[in-house]
Amino acid sequence: MKKVLIPTKLDKFAADLLTQKGFTVVLDDVTPIEDLIKANPDTEVMIVRSEKVTPEIIDALPELRLVVRAGAGYNTIDTKYARRKNIDVMNTPGANANAVAEEAIAMVLAGCRHVIQGDLTTREGKWEKKKFLGTEITGKTLGVIGLGNIGRLLVKRLGGFEMRVLGYDPMISPSYAEQLGIELTDVDTIFKEADIVSLHVPEVAETKGMVNAARLKLMKTGAVLVNCARAGIVNEDDLRAAKAEKKIIFCNDVYPKDEAGPKTVTDIADIMLPHLGANTKEANFTAARMAAEQTIAYYEQGITNCVVNKEIPDGLDAKYQKLAYVLSGLAFNALGKTPERIETSFYGELKQYAKWMMAPITAGITREFDPALDAADAKSFLSSRGIDYVDRETDESKNYGNSMTVDVSTIGTHGRASVRGTIAENNLMISRLGDYDKLYLEPTGYHLFTEYKDEPGVIGKIAGVLGENHINIIDIRAPQDLKNNRSLAVVKTNVNVPDAVIARIRDLVKPINIFKYNYFEA
Numbered sequence: 001m002k003k004v005l006i007p008t009k010l011d012k013f014a015a016d017l018l019t020q021k022g023f024t025v026v027l028d029d030v031t032p033i034e035d036l037i038k039a040n041p042d043t044e045v046m047i048v049r050s051e052k053v054t055p056e057i058i059d060a061l062p063e064l065r066l067v068v069r070a071g072a073g074y075n076t077i078d079t080k081y082a083r084r085k086n087i088d089v090m091n092t093p094g095a096n097a098n099a100v101a102e103e104a105i106a107m108v109l110a111g112c113r114h115v116i117q118g119d120l121t122t123r124e125g126k127w128e129k130k131k132f133l134g135t136e137i138t139g140k141t142l143g144v145i146g147l148g149n150i151g152r153l154l155v156k157r158l159g160g161f162e163m164r165v166l167g168y169d170p171m172i173s174p175s176y177a178e179q180l181g182i183e184l185t186d187v188d189t190i191f192k193e194a195d196i197v198s199l200h201v202p203e204v205a206e207t208k209g210m211v212n213a214a215r216l217k218l219m220k221t222g223a224v225l226v227n228c229a230r231a232g233i234v235n236e237d238d239l240r241a242a243k244a245e246k247k248i249i250f251c252n253d254v255y256p257k258d259e260a261g262p263k264t265v266t267d268i269a270d271i272m273l274p275h276l277g278a279n280t281k282e283a284n285f286t287a288a289r290m291a292a293e294q295t296i297a298y299y300e301q302g303i304t305n306c307v308v309n310k311e312i313p314d315g316l317d318a319k320y321q322k323l324a325y326v327l328s329g330l331a332f333n334a335l336g337k338t339p340e341r342i343e344t345s346f347y348g349e350l351k352q353y354a355k356w357m358m359a360p361i362t363a364g365i366t367r368e369f370d371p372a373l374d375a376a377d378a379k380s381f382l383s384s385r386g387i388d389y390v391d392r393e394t395d396e397s398k399n400y401g402n403s404m405t406v407d408v409s410t411i412g413t414h415g416r417a418s419v420r421g422t423i424a425e426n427n428l429m430i431s432r433l434g435d436y437d438k439l440y441l442e443p444t445g446y447h448l449f450t451e452y453k454d455e456p457g458v459i460g461k462i463a464g465v466l467g468e469n470h471i472n473i474i475d476i477r478a479p480q481d482l483k484n485n486r487s488l489a490v491v492k493t494n495v496n497v498p499d500a501v502i503a504r505i506r507d508l509v510k511p512i513n514i515f516k517y518n519y520f521e522a
Contacts, residue, residue, distance in 0.1 A: 003063075004045040004295065007033045010070055011281075011288035014047060018292050021300075037061060047291045050258060053077040058085055068295055070287035071096055071278055079309040090298070090306040092290035093377075096278035097149035101157055103277045104150075104198050104228050107251035111224055111270050112137055135222065137161050143194030145187060145210075146201035146229065147172045147180075148368065149384070154198060155182060166190050169385070171366045173340040175411070176386020192218040196226065203230035204367045211235060216242035224249040228277050231256050240268050253277055305376045316353045320404070323428050324357040325371060326443045326519055327406040327419045328364025333515045334417035334433065334449065339365065339408035341388045348402035354391050361406060403431065436479040436488045443519045445474070446493045450505065451513045454480060454487040458509050462489055465508060469501050486512065 001024045006015060009029040018025050026040055033051055037043070037060045046053065046061070047068045055078055058064060067077055069091040079089045110116055114132035121128050138161045144151045147169035155165050159181075167182040168190055177184045187210065190197060197219070201207045211225070211234040219225070223246070227234055231254045242248060251271040255263055258275050265272065278287070297303040304310065312318050332339065342361065346354045355375040362378040363371035369381050382389050403422035409415060420432040421443075430441040433449070441447075452458050459478060466473060477490040497516055506514055 002044045002299065003040060003042050004047060005036060005040050005043040006047045007031070007036045008047070008049040008051055008070070009284075010047065010049065010291070011285045013285060014070075014288035014292040017289070018295065021296050023295075033057070045295055047295070048077070049287075050076055053082070055081045058082060058087065066090065066295065066298060068092070068291045070291040074308055083309045083311065088298070088304065088307045089309045090291075090294055090304075091308055092287050092294065093306065094149045095287040095290050096283045097153050098157075099280040099283035100150045100200075100228050100277035101153035102280075103253065103273070104154055104226050104251075105157055107226055107228075107253070107271050107273070108137060108196055108198075108224055111249040111251050116271060137163065137196065139163065140195035141166060141193055143167070143190035143197045144182070145169075145190060145197065145199050146368075147177070147182065147385075148200060150228075151198075151200040152180060152384075154200070155180060166194055170338055171368060171381075171385045171387070173338055173386040173410075175340060179386070188215060188218060191215040194223065195220060196224040198226040199229045199233055201229055201233065202368060203232045206367060208232045209235045211239065213238040213242065216246065216248070219246055219248060222247050222249065224251065226251045228253045230254055236265055236268065243268050305374060308370060308373060310374060313353065313356060315349075316356060317423065319423050319426070319428065320350060320353070320402075321357060321360045321371070323421050323423060324404060324406070325360040325364040326428055327404065327421050327430070328361040328408070329519070330430065330433070330443065330517045331406050331408045331417040331419045332365040333517045334419070334513065335408050335410070335415055336513070336515060337410060337415065338385075339387060340411045341390070341407075341409045342382070343390045343392055343407040343409070345392045345394050345405040347394050347396065347398070347400040347404065350402050350404055351394065357404065358389065364406075365408070405432075433488065433490075435481045435484065435486075439477060439479055439490070441477055441490060443517070446496050446516070446518045448489075448491045448493060448497050448502070448505075448516045449514065450489045450491070450509065450511045452487055452489070452509055452511045454485050458487070459489050461508050462491060462505055465501060465505050466491070466493065466497070469498070471495055471497060471501070 001022055003024045004018050006027040015025040015027040028036055037057060042063050043061050044063050045066045047070055049070050053067055058081060064087055067089045069077060072091055072093045074089060074091045077089055082089050113134040118132050141164045142158060143166045144154060145168050147167050165182045166185050167177060168187050174184055216238055225248055249270050250268055252265055252269045253273045253275055294306055358375040358378040359373050360371045362369045362381060379389060403420055405420040407416060407418040418434055421430045428443055430439050430443055433439055450462060463473060472494040473491055474494055475492040480487045496518055502514060
């Protein structure tokens with residue numbers, strides 16, 4: 001019998017269901033995890049919540065083959081080390097989404113109506129009714145940054161309050177947002193116009209410190225800021241300075257570390273909770289059920305949909321997955337907006353590996369999606385954003401060899417960007433961008449793309465602006481589209497070209513399109 005160790009407080013439904021299916025289950029949330037591991041060295045499956053699964057723990061369990069995170073985030077599990085030990089790691093995406101959405105609503109209402117302080121002072125025998133003049137949320141403007149499972153559920157649950165809803169998510173198409181009753185806009189507009197701003201984005205390079213002095217300055221006096229996402233998204237010092245002036249109501253449930261002890265936001269948080277977002281009976285039950293069902297399906301049917309640290313299949317060079325990621329990202333940047341449709345073509349031997357390309361293609365257009373997930377996860381993710389994905393039939397008579405094409409497009413405005421690439425001499429190679437064939441561009445480092453109506457002197461103007469700003473040119477490609485009387489200047493630079501410099505080039509050469517793409521292999 002396969003042994004499952006559950007060293008966490010998880011609804012016993014998981015243990016019962018696994019036991020019925022013939023697993024031996026040890027469910028113990030009291031004994032320290034180190035002692036449990038010593039007592040159960042024959043463990044094949046671990047189901048955890050926020051417990052850390054380190055290389056030391058993995059090495060102490062020689063029979064371990066599967067780790068299941070009963071929840072979405074798996075940053076506490078060393079997935080790379082697990083992969084090296086041939087251990088699959090799963091999560092249960094969406095299990096906690098409703099619980100977090102409801103917590104955000106609870107904090108908004110408590111903050112606007114002074115529920116916590118009102119309760120405390122009344123228990124003390126005081127009667128401070130005049131002091132706690134509240135604010136109603138009905139008819140106000142809600143701003144949601146991040147429209148994944150939690151963000152969309154938050155909007156749905158608040159529907160009865162007849163609110164205007166602003167949203168930001170680069171992966172939500174305008175048509176799908178309209179169906180949800182959300183006005184898509186940028187982050188700054190949300191901070192400027194919303195009475196309530198709720199954060200639901202992962203903490204990555206682009207989002208770290210995104211709530212800063214400039215954006216806090218835009219907020220309305222007395223506005224509510226809710227953070228149930230990650231602590232690093234909010235610059236605490238900037239909030240501390242803005243709170244005194246703007247009287248911002250700050251509701252917080254996340255910290256750098258989930259542990260007892262002083263918290264740095266104590267002086268600025270109107271409501272502080274000990275990371276209770278997923279801490280409901282229902283979420284615990286759902287996560288337990290999903291963890292058990294996924295474990296059973298993994299062993300009985302070989303289903304690995306939720307494995308987050310997958311290996312590539314035999315016969316596929318991992319560089320092709322990197323190529324898929326690059327092509328997608330380049331096409332997305334060329335389009336300049338959220339696509340409503342992604343179309344792919346795989347030639348030669350790559351056709352049989354098409355499903356293994358879907359995840360990196362999805363990751364290429366958003367940091368929110370983990371490329372280690374599989375095609376089913378990617379399809380579900382794109383569908384939840386209103387984005388269609390089509391893998392086209394290919395004509396092998398074109399003799400493109402082992403190459404692939406990624407097209408991204410919008411339906412309403414008929415915008416489209418198309419990129420084809422391959423592997424040449426063991427290097428990633430962009431062979432076509434739009435109508436510019438035989439580009440033969442290696443996508444490494446910093447690149448600036450400028451498409452313009454063909455005329456002399458344009459490349460000189462671009463080079464002049466770059467030179468004025470002390471930016472060195474490493475390489476230039478200048479293909480022409482004679483049929484449409486257009487040219488493309490692809491300039492590789494030694495540094496990332498600042499937006500201000502791009503704006504200067506735009507003013508000077510009046511391009512048809514201008515964008516940049518930067519790629520550095522991890």
